[in-house]
Amino acid sequence: MSLYCGITRRRKSFWCCRLLSTYVTKTRYLSELKEDDDACKKAQQTGAFYLFHNLAPLLQKSEHQYLAPQHSLLASLQKPEMETELKGSFIGLRKALFQLNVKDASLLSTAQALLRWHDAHQFCSRSGQPTKKNVAGSKRVCPSNKIIYYPQMTPVVITLVSDGTRCLLARQSSFPKGMYSALAGFCDIGESLEEAVRREVAEEVGLEVERLQYSASQHWPFPNGALMIACHATVKPGQTEIQMNLRELEAAAWFSHDEVATALRKDNPSYQQQNGAFPFWLPPKLAIAHQLIKEWVEKPTCSILPA
């Protein structure tokens, strides 16, 4: 779809005709749907929907993956009838996420985070009155005092610490057995990204970050929807002795380039105990921790920046 835009400059006004890119057109349409209830209702007539029950999406199992079928507006059915009719079942996202394609995983994570936010913001925290959702679900309004509530995300930093030749990986007791990851932690209110990285690394492993470099970010649906902000960091030379915080971590250690590269090549990690121990493995491809570790393996010096 093409659009024409009008541009007005001071004193001299003129019209320019420019074909907007598909991305810009789509973005503006979505933005309009957030604000215009009538336009949104109209779009719903022809829209495609994912179905959820108690925050679990309706999925179909196919070999080693899950498919997330989309549906047009449906008549209201009970859960068992819905599952029979649509040849699928409502499955927890935690179980299915890594067996979905990237597009479905991303859309389902966003949808679930939004549904969870609406569920937790049914009432105005000022007046105690029920809040009302707009048609798009992009905000809730308190009818008595007009306060608008927008969906929120929690920022979390995730940092792959390196000493130049090795990288530091850790595990919490809640992780699947044998899995190690980069250090992660919730940002405190008022903190910058850099401050949060420095504090988390100091808190969890007792080390001081010297330099850090932003890598990428990702929406992460667990436990309640977070914005994961991923960084590489180096510690001060000669200061590599780990002082682990036992309240947060079960284990933390330096790993060589070879050890990490070998673990990264294992597509299907073994969760089975071997000789009384669980083999070392890394987070799955979809997790930003995996991308950070892969970046480091491909370019171990990526976190070493000029001073």
Ligand SMILES: NC(=O)c1ccc[n+]([C@@H]2O[C@H](COP(=O)([O-])OP(=O)(O)OC[C@H]3O[C@@H](n4cnc5c(N)ncnc54)[C@H](O)[C@@H]3O)[C@@H](O)[C@H]2O)c1
């Ligand atoms: N996508 C990935 O690759 C990846 C990898 C590792 C961790 N993670 C995610 O990072 C998140 C944070 O990691 P962590 O658990 O080590 O954090 P953390 O080190 O900050 O420790 C968690 C503790 O911090 C406190 N806390 C402070 N602010 C909080 C908030 N807003 N919400 C919840 N708890 C808060 C609580 O006491 C909680 O027990 C986890 O939820 C995990 O799912 C994602």
Ligand SMILES: [Mg+2]
């Ligand atoms: Mg942590």
